[in-house]
Amino acid sequence: MKQNPEPIRSLLAIVVTWNGGEEAALAVRSLVRQSVPDRALSVLVVDNGSADDTVPRCRAEGAAVLELGENLGYGTAANRGMAFARADAYVLCNQDAIYEQGFVAGLADALDASPGAGAATAQVRLAGRFERDAEGGFVGHDGERWRRVEEGGVELLNSTGNQVTRSGNGRDRGWLAPVGTEFPRAVFGIHGGACALRAAAVAPLGGFDERYFMYYEDTDLSWRLREAGWTVVYAAEAVSVHRHAGSSGTASARFIEWNTRNRLWCALRNGPFAMRLTATTRTALSAARAGVSFLRARGDADAREAARARIRGALAGLRGARRLAAQRRAAHEDTTRGASRGVxxxxxxxxxxxxxxxxxxxxxxxxxxxxxxxxxxxxxxxxxxxxxxxxxxxxxxxxxxxxxxxxxxxxxxxxxxxxxxxxxxxxxxxxxxxxxxxxxxxxxxxxxxxxxxxxxxxxxxxxxxxxxxxxxxxxxxxxxxxxxxxxxxxxxxxxxxxxxxxxxxxxxxxxxxxxxxxxxxxxxVDREVFRRPEAAEVEAFRKRHGLGEAPWIAFLGTIEPRKRVGELVRAHRALCKADPDAPLLLVSGARGWDADAAAELDREAGRADSKVRELGYLPLEELRALLGGAVAFCYPSIAEGFGLPVLEAMACGAPVVATRLSALPEVAGDAAEYCEPEAASIEAALRRLAERPDLRERRAAAGLRRAGKFTWxxxxxxxxxxxx
Missing domain, CATH: 3.40.50.2000 (Glycogen Phosphorylase B;)
Known part of the structure; x- marks a missing residue:
């Protein structure tokens, strides 16, 4: 644990969506309108492959959108959001909730007031009003039943944080307590759909464990935060109003299977011996009872599917026991080493x-x-x-x-x-x-x-x-x-x-x-090296390489198949065919083993009218002029571990054209002009920048801001x- 974490000055609110439609848009609207004095707030929607109009609705509310293309689960989507943009704290939000004014500020204030807190969890209220009813569908921890009513009734809480029972069962603290009931500030864990995670606490842990897909990922992260020496605090002044289980439904087979599996996984990975034993026994007995229920439920398709789901979940949980035991030992070794050296x-x-x-x-x-x-x-x-x-x-x-x-x-x-x-x-x-x-x-x-x-x-x-x-x-x-x-x-x-x-x-x-x-x-990125070049530096670069007054597009990197340099050269050739005044293409980097790119570059070298210049490996002191003097930096790679040339180009003030593949969107964020790794798409992106000076300026300015978030x-x- 970091002894004196920095104050929370920047926040990213992440809304994970999946076919949320208008409901998701309302959640986003309530976040965009939050007031956070003396702090910067951005709102990002991470969409899990919605098939409806969720994405355009959320964009219309003013949020940035990261489209995943498929449903990767809540934890994975949240992790993608936290990787997309840097912030001092990440505010995680469900799509089926409204966030009252002061929600974000209340969470940030709670973290600043408790330097040892790795997370703050909000007060989550259930939407609507309720009255007691023996046939009601909402059941409290004490067995009391409630139902929603149109008039009268009382407001009830959904959560004031997460608790874990002795058998490893995670549950919401304060579930169905009347609004106004007070709870201690200290709490075991977070409610994953209404909380703030301190970046300094969650980043070393790798965020959520993505194997959970949905359910118990927040309980697991709470355990790991505490193991790392952080606490969790309850911020009663941060209020969310939630339509319970709006995205999944607690009676679905999907909920039963994942909840059964994940409850056991979480207990085996994190809990003490007694909890692990109890959770394993309980899961085995649950599977046995589900087997009996399946046999008795002839003709009742829903009951049989629910029984099958419980059996699948139990077997999946039990199969993971050995692997989780190994993870537990490794985590214990990490904690022991950390304790021996202090925090x-x-x-x-x-x-x-x-x-x-x-x-x-x-x-x-x-x-x-x-x-x-x-x-x-x-x-x-x-x-x-x-x-x-x-x-x-x-x-x-x-x-x-x-x-x-x-x-x-x-x-x-x-x-x-x-x-x-x-x-x-x-x-x-x-x-x-x-x-x-x-x-x-x-x-x-x-x-x-x-x-x-x-x-x-x-x-x-x-x-x-x-x-x-x-x-x-x-x-x-x-x-x-x-x-x-x-x-x-x-x-x-x-x-x-x-x-x-x-x-x-x-x-x-x-x-x-x-x-x-x-x-x-x-x-x-080293801002001493990679920054906007002086005019004299660009002029010296022009003279050194015989460029005259021509503008240029830059590429920097080893010339290997995944960089798609051959496609870039073909795109540039098409650009020149349509516009004789098109910029030069400067290719800097050692030749690797890309036969396609080598053939295209050799073809250009044999043309008297070619506007392609292969510069080879350039010394570090020339890169600032190469990148910052370019009208565009193009990097159509299909596979990158990070994409350092993209970051360096943004830091030098170059508008960037890149693909959305692998790590590149994680680096470029919303600053790049994106393309597919084919010549026609690359040409179209370059043409957009060439024809629209305003777009070039916006991309360059956004790139400079984005690059400022990455420091050594x-x-x-x-x-x-x-x-x-």
Missing amino acids: SGGASRADGGRLPVLLDFTSLPPQLGGVGRYLEGLAAGIEELGGRPRIVLRREHEAHFRALAPHAELHLAPGWIGRRGLRFLWEQTGLLRLASSVGAAAIHSPHYTFPLAAGVRRVVTVHDATFFSDPEAHTGLKRRFFAWWIRRGTRANVRLVAPSAATAREIERYAGRPARPILVAHHG ARCAELHLEAYR
Whole structure:
């Protein structure tokens, strides 16, 4: 837990929708109209593949919309929303509720008033008024029944937070209590559809566990917040009015199956021994009773389907018991290690700020590239936070990192590791000995491979999952080698770090879900290097490369199949055919193994009238002019672990054209002009920017704002959590 978290200054309200229609639009309207003095509030709708008019209705209310295209569940949608835009706190909202004025401010005030709180949960009221009725459909914890009435009656509470019974059953505290009933500020957990999550608390935990799909994901996260040292507080002044079970219905087979399964999963993963035993026994007995009910319910299709759903849920829950036990052990080890060092996560003053981790930079090639910029930013970010990184590197990189991180403790690797096979051998032997000799309790391996011996805590960065998702982009040997290491990382006792939520999901999809949640740490951007260039810098760049006065479109990156450079060249050719005054296309990056792109670039090189210039690998000091001087930066990639060139282009003030695939929307947000990775779509996007100066200006301004949200200090802060 962070000892003194920053005050809440920015909030993102996330409304998860699915076929909500007018009801969802009303929820969004009530959030857009919230007053939050001295704080910034944005509203984002994350739509789970609605087939009705939910999306246009919500857009009309002024919310940004992230369309997922299919129903991925509540927890996944909430995670996508939290990854979409950065904020100090995320306010999670159901689509079937109205949020009274002061709802958002009340939650933010509660977090600021309780620095140790990782989350604040609201007062949720049931819509309408109620009276007691022995035949009523609303049943309280005490067995009292209520029904809605048109006139008279009283207002009732839905929730003042979450509680867990001794058998692992999660329930709403205050369910069906009259409005006005007071409850303690301290509470076990959140109501997932009306709460605020502190970003500093939830990010290191990886957000919601997406396996739950729906139900108990909020209870599970509450357990994990508490395990990490955070509390949950109740904000009575933050009021939501909720139509209970408006999106699913508590009598549906879907509810019965998921509720049965998830209740057991949550108890097995988080609860004490007595709770785990009771929950397992209860679930087994429930399945047995459901089997009897199924046999007796001949002719009653609904009853038989409900029984089948309960059996399916129980069996799914019981099948996951072994895996959840492993997760529980891993979480306990994390907590024990954290407690032994205190809560700060950083280095002590007595140790001169040195971190208890050794960062292995020996995998860096001579030309640093994207991974190199990640490690440059990480080292600088750690120093910005007052830490003193311990780094082992090759001799050819010593001067560079000495200048970049002057307070770092640098160790030189043996010269003979220059051959790749020998480096892997040293990683399994010499790296461990070095870590022991310098007193490091952990090793950070920032490029897929890591020491297999389990005698030291291991943190491993996996940059993307293209070895699975885009296998043709790699040689067979390389694909098999790195795919093996990624799978090994998900099964070993290591902490995996990914640069985006999209990459974390891909890793789990192809290689399996690790025992510990994958830590998502977005890259940052060096604003000293990547900023709007001066006019003199752009002019010098023009002269150096013989560009004259012509405008240009820029591409930056290794030329490999997934980047779709061939499609970009064909799109540019079509643009030039329609408009002889179209901008140049400047392609910067080393040629990889993309035969299609190579053929297109060679074809252009043989044309006297070609407007394509292949610049090759450019030094870092030229990138600002390349990007910031462009009328557009185009990056039609189909698979990215993060998409650092997009962030760097936005920071330099370039309007960005990109695809909506993999991590790119997570980086570009609403700042990019999006396209499909085909020539016709790329050309159309470039044409829109070429023909509309106002659109170029809007995209450039939005990109600058967006880039400001990504810092290396924040990236380093999340890594420090992993090093604990």
